[in-house]
Structure formats: C-alpha cells, structure tokens
Amino acid sequence: MKKGMIKATGPAERVVHWCVALSCLLLCITGMGMMYHSLNFIGTLVGGMGNLKLVHNFGGIFFTASLVCTILMWWKEAGVFSFPEDAEWIKAAGGYLWHVDNVPEVGKYNPGQKMFFLTVALFGAGMVVSGFIMWFPLGFSVKLVRLMYVLHALGFVVIFAFFFIHLYLVTIGAPGSAPAMFTGWVTKAWVKKQHPKWLKEMEKHGTLVVSGDEKTS
Amino acid sequence: MKQELVKLIDLSRCTACRGCQIACKQWNELPASKTHNSGSYQNPPDLQWNTWTLIRFQEHVDSKGTLKWLFRKDGCMHCTDAACAKVCPTEALYHTQFGSVSLHVDKCIGCKECIVACPFGVPKYDETTNKIYKCDLCYTRLNGNQPPACVQSCPTGTLQIGAKDAMLKKAYSRAKELGGDANVYGDKFVDGTHVIYVLPEKAEVYENLPADPKVPLSIVVWKDVLKPAGLLVAGGVVAGAFLHYITKGPKTPDEETTSEGGKQI
Numbered sequence: 001m002k003k004g005m006i007k008a009t010g011p012a013e014r015v016v017h018w019c020v021a022l023s024c025l026l027l028c029i030t031g032m033g034m035m036y037h038s039l040n041f042i043g044t045l046v047g048g049m050g051n052l053k054l055v056h057n058f059g060g061i062f063f064t065a066s067l068v069c070t071i072l073m074w075w076k077e078a079g080v081f082s083f084p085e086d087a088e089w090i091k092a093a094g095g096y097l098w099h100v101d102n103v104p105e106v107g108k109y110n111p112g113q114k115m116f117f118l119t120v121a122l123f124g125a126g127m128v129v130s131g132f133i134m135w136f137p138l139g140f141s142v143k144l145v146r147l148m149y150v151l152h153a154l155g156f157v158v159i160f161a162f163f164f165i166h167l168y169l170v171t172i173g174a175p176g177s178a179p180a181m182f183t184g185w186v187t188k189a190w191v192k193k194q195h196p197k198w199l200k201e202m203e204k205h206g207t208l209v210v211s212g213d214e215k216t217s
Numbered sequence: 218m219k220q221e222l223v224k225l226i227d228l229s230r231c232t233a234c235r236g237c238q239i240a241c242k243q244w245n246e247l248p249a250s251k252t253h254n255s256g257s258y259q260n261p262p263d264l265q266w267n268t269w270t271l272i273r274f275q276e277h278v279d280s281k282g283t284l285k286w287l288f289r290k291d292g293c294m295h296c297t298d299a300a301c302a303k304v305c306p307t308e309a310l311y312h313t314q315f316g317s318v319s320l321h322v323d324k325c326i327g328c329k330e331c332i333v334a335c336p337f338g339v340p341k342y343d344e345t346t347n348k349i350y351k352c353d354l355c356y357t358r359l360n361g362n363q364p365p366a367c368v369q370s371c372p373t374g375t376l377q378i379g380a381k382d383a384m385l386k387k388a389y390s391r392a393k394e395l396g397g398d399a400n401v402y403g404d405k406f407v408d409g410t411h412v413i414y415v416l417p418e419k420a421e422v423y424e425n426l427p428a429d430p431k432v433p434l435s436i437v438v439w440k441d442v443l444k445p446a447g448l449l450v451a452g453g454v455v456a457g458a459f460l461h462y463i464t465k466g467p468k469t470p471d472e473e474t475t476s477e478g479g480k481q482i
Contacts, residue, residue, distance in 0.1 A: 034306040034328075035444060049307045050326040050347075096461075096468065137329045138342065145333045146435035149304075153443035161450045168458035174468045189470035 003212035005185035006199075016073055017181050019066035020120070027063055027127075028160055030056040035156075060131050067124045078109040078117035085197070086111040105197040119162055123155040130155065185211055221316040223384035224354065224368065226290050227415040229395055230375040233258065233272050233288035240370035241270045244355060264291060266343035269352040270367055275424050289423055290367070290375070293318065293339045293352035294403060295411035300432040301331035301340055301351075303440050316381070316411045317354035325349055336407070336430040354411070384413060391415045398422075406430050 009017075033042030033052050043052035071079075081087075088104035089111050095103035096112075109117070130148035137145040170177045176190035188210075191199045202208035242249070247267040252260055259274040270292035277285045295317040302310040302318055309324035310331055327347035331340040340349045355365035363369070368376040377384065385404055392399045392415050402420050403413035407430060420428045 032447075035447070037306075037308055040307065043307075049324070053326050053328060097465065134328075134330075137333050142333055146433050149330070149333075149439045150435045150443065153439045153447070157443055157447045157450055160447055161454045164451055164454040164458065168455075168462075172462060172467055173458065176470050187470060193468065193470040 001183070001185055001211040004188060005211040006188055006191050007184060007209035007211070008180040008186045008191070009184045011184070013073060014181055014184060016066065016069045020063065020070045020124075023059055023063035023066050024120075024124075024159065024163070026059045027056060028156070028163070030059060031156060035153075057131075057135050060128070060135075063124075064128045067121070067128065070124075071121050074109075074117055075121075078114050079121065081111060081114060082107065086114070105200075106195065107201060108195055108198040110195070116162060116166060119158060123158050126151050127155040127159070220314075221381040222354075222359065222378055222411060223316075223381045224295075224365065224412045225377045225379075225384045225388055225415070226412065227375050227377075227388075227391055228287075228289055229391070229399065229415060229417045230373045231272075231288045231290065232373055232375075233274065234372065235272050236370040236372060237290060237367035237376060238268070238270055238272055240366040241352070242268070244358070244366035245269065264339060264341055264351075266341040266350045268341075269293070269350065273424060277418070277422055279418075285418070287418065287423065289414075289426065291425065292367075293354070293412065294337055294407075294430075295352075295354055297408035297410070298432055299407070300334035300336060300436050303432065304330040304334040304436060306330065313354075313356055313359075315354065315356075315359050317356065317359070318411075319353040319356045320349075320351065322348055322350070334433065334436050336427055336433065338425065381409075381411075388413050388415050402426075407432060 029042060030046075030052050033039045034049070034056065040049060043049035046052055046055055085104050085106050089106050092100045092104055094110055094112055130152040133140050133145055133148045134152060140148075170181070174194065176187055177194070180186050188199075199208070241247070247269070250261060250265060250267060252262075254260075255262055257274050259272065261268055261271065264271050270290060273287075273289045273291050275287040275289070277287050279285060297312075297316065299310070299312070299318045302308075302312060305311075306328060307324045307326055309321045309326075310318055311321065313319045325348040327342065327349065329342055329349065331349060332338075332342060340351045342349050355363070355367075358365055364378050368378050377387070379387075385401075388401045388404075392401050395415070395417060397417075398419045399415065399417050400419065401413060402416050403410040416423065420426055
C-alpha cells in the first residue's frame with residue numbers, strides 16, 4: 001500500500017457491499033430477461049427461460065441474506081440523517097448540480113449516500129417480500145399478488161435508475177471513490193474533498209488509520 | 218388474420234349433459250382426477266389443469282321466488298385484450314390467427330402470472346409438469362377446418378362456432394327472441410371475447426362469472442406503465458449523468474489540479 005493513504009472501509013464492509021451489489025445486478029439482468037421479451041435471449045445463456053426463473057428465484061435468496069447484512073452493517077452510519085448539516089448539504093445538492101462556494105461539510109456518509117442506502121434498504125425489502133409472494137402466488141389472495149407485481153416492477157424502476165447514478169458517481173463522477181470498495185484505501189485529498197468532517201472527526205478521536213503508519217502494521 | 222372465429226354458447230339450450238366436458242377430455246387426452254361427491258352434479262368442483270371446460274350447476278331463486286336450475290359451460294373466454302398473454306414472460310400464451318388464445322406448452326416456465334392476471338380464473342397449474350394449462354379452442358381442429366371437440370359433441374345446439382359477425386348477429390337475435398333478462402355476454406369487454414354467451418339471466422346471477430370483467434388495473438400499471446418506465450428512467454439517468462459530466466464536471470480531489478500559472482477564474 002502506498003504511503004499516506006487513508007483507510008475508508010474494512011474487509012467485511014467490502015465483502016457485504018459486493019455480495020449485495022453482484023446479487024442485485026444478477027437479479028436485474030435475469031429479471032429483465034423475463035420482463036422484456038426482446039431480452040429473452042438472456043435465458044438461453046443459462047439453458048432456457050425455466051432455468052432463468054430458477055436463477056432469479058434462488059439468486060433472490062442470496063440477495064435477501066446480503067441485504068440483511070447490508071442493513072445491519074450500515075444502518076447506524078448511513079440510515080440516520082444528522083441535522084442540521086445534512087439538510088444544508090441537501091439544499092446545496094452537495095455541490096454536484098450548481099456552483100456552491102462552500103459545500104456544507106458532512107460526515108462519513110453524505111445525505112446523497114444515505115438516500116441511496118435507504119432506497120436500497122427500503123425497495124430491496126419490498127423486492128424481497130413481493131418477490132417471495134410472486135414465487136408462490138397460489139398461497140396468497142389474487143388481489144395481494146397483483147399488487148405485488150406492481151411493487152416488484154416499481155422497485156425495479158427505482159433500483160435500476162439508482163444503480164446508474166451510483167455507477168456514474170463512483171467511476172467518473174467523483175474520481176477516487178472506487179478504491180474505497182476495492183482496496184479500502186483512499187487518498188487524503190479525496191477524503192478532504194468528499195468527507196472533510198469525517199476526516200476531522202477521525203483526527204479528533206484518533207481513529208484515523210494511515211498506511212505506512214505504525215498503527216497499520 | 219385468417220378469420221376471427223367466435224364460439225357461441227346459448228345457455229338457454231343447455232341441458233347440462235356434460236358431453237362437451239367429456240369430449241374435451243377425450244380430444245385433448247386429459248386424464249381424469251380422483252374426485253368426490255360434493256352434493257352437486259358439478260364435478261370436478263372447478264376447472265383444473267386437466268379439466269379445461271366444466272358445466273357449472275347452480276340453484277337460483279329469482280325475485281318472484283321461482284327456483285331455477287342454471288347450467289353454465291365454463292372455460293377460457295379467449296379475450297382479445299387477454300391479460301394472460303399480456304403478462305406471460307415467455308410468450309407461451311399467444312393469439313392465433315382465429316383470435317383465440319393458445320399455449321406453447323414447451324415455452325411455459327410455470328411462473329403462474331397468467332393464473333393471477335386472468336379475470337375469469339381460467340389457467341390452472343399442474344405441479345407435476347410445472348406448467349399451466351387451459352382451453353385452446355382446439356387449435357389443431359380449427360386448423361383442420363373442424364369445430365372444437367365441445368362444439369362437435371353438443372347435441373342441443375347450445376354450442377356453435379363461426380365467423381365473429383355471424384355469431385354475434387345470431388347471439389343478439391336469440392337474446393331478443395328469449396326476451397326478459399336474456400342478454401349477450403362477451404362482446405362488450407376486454408375488446409371482445411371469442412367465446413360469447415347468450416345468458417337467460419343477468420350476468421350478476423351466475424356464480425364465478427364477473428359482470429364487468431377487465432384486465433386488472435394492477436396488470437395495466439405493471440405492463441403498460443412500469444415496464445417501459447424501467448428502461449426510460451434508466452436511460453434518462455444515463456443521459457443525465459453524461460450531461461452532468463460534460464457541463465458541471467466531476468467532483469475531483471484538489472491534488473490533481475494546479476494553481477500555478479495561467480489565469481484564475
């Protein structure tokens with residue numbers, strides 16, 4: 001590890017992140033293969049539409065487990081807004097959309113990230129519940145199952161759209177972010193730019209871990 | 218479209234002989250299921266994966282206190298705007314050139330969405346094969362210019378099949394002839410069904426027959442709104458992200474920029 005990098009995530013966080021991310025992606029792709037007739041060819045890749053349904057259904061179980069870990073792991077840090085700084089950050093749109101002289105400083109997770117987390121948690125739970133009922137529709141009332149179809153499709157619209165926002169920001173939209181979920185180490189400049197308050201907090205509480213320091217060995 | 222066909226079921230002529238029920242089983246090689254006496258001639262009690270048509274028996278007391286024994290041949294209505302075909306993810310359920318709704322059994326993945334979507338409760342699931350089954354209006358017979366097996370077997374003229382216009386004309390003149398509450402059922406909803414009843418009583422009277430069937434609103438929202446929205450919204454986000462990148466630009470850490478030289482803005 002290059003000297004002077006700052007530790008942003010632990011291995012458990014990264015494993016859970018990729019479990020939920022990859023299973024979510026798998027479910028999006030297999031689900032779209034069933035929702036859109038023009039994408040039925042995705043079924044061919046796994047040996048037919050019947051298998052595609054199986055991959056989607058059992059992939060859902062893996063997603064459920066990952067989602068539970070995700071919520072348990074990040075609820076305290078990313079599930080609760082802290083005022084007033086989060087409200088100010090939202091008013092300034094984090095400096096992402098228009099010119100802001102001084103972006104309000106927020107902690108480890110900015111309100112945009114918190115909203116993304118809450119969307120994944122809330123709609124993810126909706127997908128789990130509706131998906132399970134769609135898997136075994138004959139055990140439930142027709143009215144309920146029909147409602148679940150709507151919820152499942154709505155969840156897809158929201159999660160799929162958010163996925164692209166997430167993808168944009170961690171690649172070219174906010175360069176330097178992606179390493180947090182690969183190696184776990186980010187540059188000090190990045191932390192200063194994205195999460196200045198978090199940096200100050202860690203410095204104040206002595207929890208900052210810098211590569212090359214005695215602490216890391 | 219070759220020719221839109223309509224099967225006319227004139228219930229005023231039905232004697233509940235159940236010849237159609239048996240003929241359907243015979244032609245489609247559907248096995249019988251073990252059943253029990255539920256105190257009615259109606260047997261099996263409902264449509265099954267292997268019972269695609271069924272005579273329903275109903276004791277009805279009308280407003281004058283008269284007891285009537287109503288018979289109704291139940292089965293797929295072959296909707297033009299068919300909810301089952303609309304939701305089917307694999308296009309296993311499809312419209313034929315006759316306007317009927319047929320089934321590619323090999324394409325069915327047993328997702329059961331058609332069962333939930335159908336306003337008439339027609340498709341039924343078979344656990345053994347993990348597929349759904351329903352009446353296909355004897356598609357193979359129609360292709361051979363033969364009437365469906367049920368129509369062929371009907372001894373009373375309750376069942377007829379023919380061109381849509383001719384059958385509708387027949388239905389309306391028969392309803393007029395019968396008078397009273399007699400009415401035509403099927404041409405006014407889901408863009409017209411390809412099975413039309415002449416009902417001697419009002420539609421509300423019949424058990425398991427919705428008076429105003431339609432493709433459920435939830436199914437319309439799902440397939441006509443949210444399904445295209447999934448791609449449109451995601452496309453909008455990708456376009457928006459690109460616009461953001463080329464107008465506002467990324468949020469880059471300061472180490473990668475320089476303040477030396479040039480003009481500050």
